[in-house]
Amino acid sequence: MNKNIVTDANFDFSKIANGAAIRVDPTIIDDLSIGGNHRRNESRSEEFLDSIKTKGILQSLTVRPNPLNKNRLELCAGYGRRNAAIQLGISNVPVVVFHYNDKEALEAQLAENKQRSDISIVDEADLAQSYYSLTNGDLKQAALTLGVSEAVFRDRLQLKRCTEAVLDALADPSTPVTAGHALVLSTFDEKMQNITLDAIIKDPNTYTVKELKIRASKRLLPLANAPFNKTECATCIHNTGEQLSLMAFCDDNDSDQKCSNPACFDKKAKEWVATTRKSAIEEKYGKTILWDVKPESDRIEVKTDAVGEQQYNGGCLNCENKVNVVDDRPMRWGNFLLNQCIDTDCYKQCVRKRQEKEAEEERLQIAADKEKENAQKAAADEKSRLYREMLSGGDCSIKEMHDTVKTIDQGVDDVVKQQQQQIDDVKNEYEITAKQSTGQQQDNRLVLRTASAKRLSNDPQFRMALTLASLAHSTGYKELGSHSSLTQLTATCMKLSIKDIQLHMTRAVEFFAYESEANNATDLMIHVLSQTDDSKTLAKNEWQPTDARLSIYNIAQIKQLCSASGFAVAYEQQNGDGSFDKLFKMKKTDITKKISSFNYDWTDFAPKTLIKQLK
Template sequence: MLDTGTHSEDTAIGMNAHIATPSAIQNEQVQSDDCSILRLDCLMPFALGNTRKARNPAKYAELKSSIRQRGVIQSIVVRPHPEMHGMFEVIAGNGRYEASLELELETIPALIKHLSDAEAIEVQLIENSNREDLSLIDEADAAQRWLGFYEGDRQAAADRLGWGIRKLSERLELLRCSDPVQQALTNGEIKPAHAIILAPFSEKLQNGTLAKIIAEKWTVSQLKQKASTRQHYLVKAKFDTAQCSGCHSNTEAQAGLFEQDNHAKCSNPQCWGQKTQAWLDEQRALAEDKYGKVLWLNEIAVSDRNPVSASEVGQEQFQTGCTGCTSNVALMDNTDGREGIIVANQCLDKGCFAKCVKAQQSGSEPDAPTSAMTPSTDSASTSTTKSSSSAATQPVVTKKVAKKVNRKVQEIHRGALRDAAVGVLTTDVGFNQGVVLGLLCIKSGYKPPFKGWPTNAHGSDLFKLVQLTMAQEPTQVQAQIKDAIKHLAVESENKDRSGASGTVNHLMLNSLSALNNWQETAVAAWTPTKELFSAHTIGELTTIATESGFVAAYNTANGERAFTKLAGKGKGGLVKVMLEFEFDWSAYAPSTGYFDLVSPPVK
């Protein structure tokens, strides 16, 4: 867990504190966790916003009064501005910062931290969710923000908050309540159970019922009883109502007239809710084949997502980076009367989104590049009766794009590359020497006279050591191995710092790039399988088919736009045809999410 830096003035401002001005900061190296007294004109709000929704006016007035009398006691947390040298962004402590501005103070105590965008958001969330005075709605907001931070992983969000999944789900359910219902709960006018009962209903019905609850002082039991008598028009059901025709809860007694009667109602709200939820779960599963990750609309705050499109980030970034990225999700509405409506292409990584938008506007490349190699489709050949096609033979470097690949695809790709690496590296003299020398040096602390070799190497350095060794003459390496063994014997009392056992897979995979023909080895290792293709979305499969030349080959054999029609029929059929259609995949590997798993050679 990140330290939010919420120290008192007595501990945060000490002998090392100093007043920093823009001119002074430009001439010094700012260290992380440096405690300073910063001028307010050096500060600016965090570019990605504040995760806190609202501020209590009364408590803010108390804060201003305290600062007016005693100054700022608790340090705010800032990070160096990523672009404006000498300036800082306020990450935590916005209330203290804004109050100081309003009181026209000149300086403020600050803890300087070097944080990425994600770490900065995390610090904000920690500060805003670790308050003693959180209301139930505040807790619900915290649950939603942490769920957005972990991109829909409920278990991770619950663990971070120290809650169980049930508590997290109950708090999220409160966010389905209308604003008046949430405010009434915060004000103590209704109980949490009242709000939970109201949550599934439409906003109009919630607000109308709320007025009666307060005016007539309905108990939870009374509300539950009244809610149980609510009737739903069957014509508005999302699920198949065929089985409802003979149900005793159907108000239309004549089953033969059921299908023609738009006034037939279901008087069993519990059954209605269960069937609607089952339908929603089925639709969500189908949507995941098309969009990848699908979350409920109420799980992600509007401020925690950005609609992403080609117009925002550029065509290439959108198609090859954002499509299939694990941070690009679809949201499905589950509110009463809007069930199943999809809001697609919602980016949950605010930092990456901002960088991609900026890169598009400036014509540069985003800061989260991947090594991408896209084969040409010019050499694909087909016949009208039996197609025998080939992917391109010469990989080419394409523009870098920002993308987080789905973990299942990564696992399959990593396994293929690891197996390929084992096959070629275990017979490579340089690699074997590198492993031996690297482990000896990690174990003993010996440092060969090779350029770039780290002092006091640890287990995490192993793959770098192997790559450095593979660049040396074998005779020189052998001599160093002998010296390392001697050093190990002489320095046997040295502390065991090996820690290398957990890095072997990482070592094998990343050492591939030290070979002259590693790209060809990696391409040969990539094999299309049902497991691999099923882990992709339809959009990603379309990208693979387009890059490889499969689309051109398939359309030639089956007619213009044949592939588009195929992709529109669902993922299962698309995967089956892509595997069964006669096409030579041997010279192809995906442009993103594959080659970037191998680190570039050490220089």
């Protein structure tokens, strides 16, 4: 028997190693709980089914542990293989288990779907919406990821405004419905889409894409249904009161004024939703997004009973990822849903945390009830023993028995209190999860910074500590310890005395002046020196022809320095004519030793190249 086959119904997949290859019953593999791009037409060719029947499933399915049920899995890639295995009654299939979060799982699913050879235009529309959601509404990035132009991507995304009936018909090759039909239908409301769909299927020769576009452009939309301000419409040439419907299969008894420019009507409605309506909802309920940014499959309604009252009130209500969703589809303009969580990973973790917490509370309660029962039984047994002893004439008096019984009862009460305290501790130990909005975070930081500034800006300790920390941070001074940030350095300096701060400031300045390589320290020191009146004098005094310094020059350069400085004249005066030329016939090491040991005052000399750097 294959040891990798998991047959235990209580097997905990959440504890399995990431990337583990095992075999499982295909019926325990659920559809991915996020993303809406599962195949609409799941029928498989006989050839495909025969291949699996004969050879089995050769390519492993990609799965992850079910976030809400550790004994089941969720399918990331391999829907066709999983469904075929179930259809053929195969008892186990090969899978690779990855501990994907929702984003990673969706990316794995999209990557497989994107590479399929039999991908349909509806599949592409599903993919477009998923990528649009994955990029949080970044159309350019989503189109790039899908590998299509932005124009094509918009068309695919537009198809997602069709009803499920239209999309199913478009995915079904046996119907006459084309992508052109669907794009026109996507501009209609739900009821009109389905009515028109029936008409196309019944009479495809009449309702061609061209004919449908003509009728759609000439259809009349009741201005009474317009969500936007209709002031401009009152004098518009496209405003008519005529009762006319060019959709021959549709009855229209609305006698109100109508708009004969549906493109303009639709544009104004969408603009109203995206601006006026969205702003009003945001002002009252908080962050609001358009419905297509996060489809139903990529968000979850936040419910108190799912995450627990503490998490809901303390975390979810103020979380950046709890949003409202407003609709801009025809006849749904401005409809909105509240309390939608767009961080599905976090939400599932909150749900799981509540479940685990409730399970722990239940376990403790059962243990507490059992211990209470045992304590009460032991107490009853002890009381009976004492009572029998007293009746048999033992040494136990009535008062002693009463005192002992009182002590026993107190012991039972203590046991009960101790167990209840453990249960209460579990209830109170709850870590709230929430992502604060950027605006709130920035405002909180501003408040705290202002409070800190008012408290510390005039504090001598803080002023000196910050000065020292800034100096150490900019110079690389390490005597205060190794710190990666100015914040850490300042905290360390705040613990020092004023005297120690002053001492370190002196050392830090000396370190920067003589040793530091930070912030172009050498350039800074040269620049400051050049600004002094006696910079050239100081430079000349500092330059001395040591062995180490002369070693960086060649013999000809050293001879030139000695001639320019007057050294050659002084050397020959002491050693005789021709001695200078004789000196430079020696090895370089001997030359430098002779020069450095010769008693000559170099104070008023420095190489011209050095002086030129004093700009």
